[in-house]
Amino acid sequence: MIYGAGSARVLKRDLTLRILSIVLVALLVAGPLLPRWAMFLITVSLCYGMVVLGMMLLMRTGVVSFGHGLYYCLGAYAAGTLDVLFGVSDIAVMLLAAVAVTGVGSALLGLLLRKYRDIFFAMLSLAFSMILYGLLVKTSALGSSDGFNVAAKTLFGIRIAGTEFERYLIFAVTVLVAFVAAVCMHKYLASHMGRLAGAIRDNELRVEYMGASVRNTIHVNYVMSAVLAGLGGAMAAVSVGHIDPEMSYWTTSGEFVFVAILAGTGSVLAPFLGAFIFETIRSFAYEYSPNTWQMALGTTMLLVIMFLPGGLWSLFTRMRKAA
């Protein structure tokens, strides 16, 4: 967040938390009134937004992962296999499992990846996600390339499957998880370590001269982004009800990068807004013009890169600056 240097007024107030709270309350209250498709669209966008939130953190640090589908998929499978292996299908436990698996997995891979930058970071993470893809496609117990269905039956031990509140409760849980993730990320970005991200992107060597560890920061940010992707994946598994290895294919990861670029990295609100726009366009494009949808995506991406390097979010910051 850049505060207008040189302007006569004192620091502009940070409205992010207020906006987040308003959106939270609005969504929770309006939820039961929404038609099913709108509720589903918002749920899926929020899941997607969480993954993109993690991508945003990595991009602020100056690294781009072309393999974040790895954690999206890992989170979803961690949630899904709980039922297959242990007969557990409680949403809370599923989310915890996703956090644990992606947290441990990224902490281990991070030991390696934190040494890499630029294209090599992107390609090595791509390789790992494709390894998971290859493994899952060959695992017939988990449905190979077809994947399998996931059904969350309880929430904190209370049965929700088949009740009339099922859809709303899943929606509400997603809204709450996304809210908490966004608030935590906002606080983190303003913290000491969070602010290091931009410095690392600008010049690693200087950051090290000043006594901060570049690798540790990148590692921490990597784990955080992975856990967010895992949470997003697990919630997507619960709300969509089906998972397959495609979640770990490189084109899925490419979409995450795309939405992050489209949204911009200026605020924690941007990824959710970007994801919502993306999912909305996608659901309409699938309906009306399935064969030109990628073309529209590609063109949009080129336009954003050329004319709006800060992403859609930079439109808002420009407006605020002008005001």
Next chain:
Amino acid sequence: MNQLVAVVIDGLIYSSWLFIIAVGLTLIYGVMKILNIAHGSLYALGAYSAAALAGYWINQGHAPMGSYAVMLLAAILVGLVAGPVIERGLLRFMYGKDEIVLVLVTYAVFLILEDFIKLTWGVDPYFLYQPYGLLGSFDVGDLTYPVYNLVLFGAAVLIGVTLAWVLTRTRRGKMLVAVIHDREMAAAMGINVGLVYFVTFTVGAMLGAVGGALTAPMISVQPGIGAETIVLAFAVVVIGGLGSLPGAALAAILVGLVRSAAVHYRPELDLFAIYFVMAVVLIMRPKGLFSVPEARKI
């Protein structure tokens, strides 16, 4: 013993294919520092146009042997059209941007071309099986291989040797090497860097399309082949060291042999053998097999 021979032969055939699809990618990266995701679409464009044109040629009742020439011609046409359009129409406005941004730009081109292919040729698969069997087969011990595989092998060697010869033995090749080493200094010495970029990208695009055309008889040409292939080409190029020609050759052989061993001994490992090799090589040598050390910039 027999199985070992099979592993080596299959491995070399696969290596040839890997080299053909990766060589254009590494050339473009070496000169322009662009990791071109759209290379996958050029491969797909080459495969589609070869399958469509050569299929038409054969259906019209022309001599089937001519289909090879038609395939090649189709690929070269694709390269000559798509290369200049992408480079002049888009990439030249992007030079000087961050490498990662350039990856995203070519990713956008990839997405656009994927749908372009679907709109042009539809979503149903094309089969161009005739050229694969036309040349007969040869025996190694009691194993039988189609001669087409030798064509693939020959094409890989021919492309590799020609490129190496051009780069090290000709005046234009040496100018290209100068641009690779120091773009600004080369420009100061009077080399037309813009032209070098233009030619390199066109040649790279053509190589990608030729790779697709040569592959077309061996697969069913359908949507998604570009996405499948580009990640394999990435792996080969990254293993070899980005921009290195001998690196790409060595990486192709390494990956080809490992994958063929996996297919023969542990088929369940087939799909990710290549990424496994990539991860191991990058862990050992973070910038690939043939990489040059770089100074850290302050």
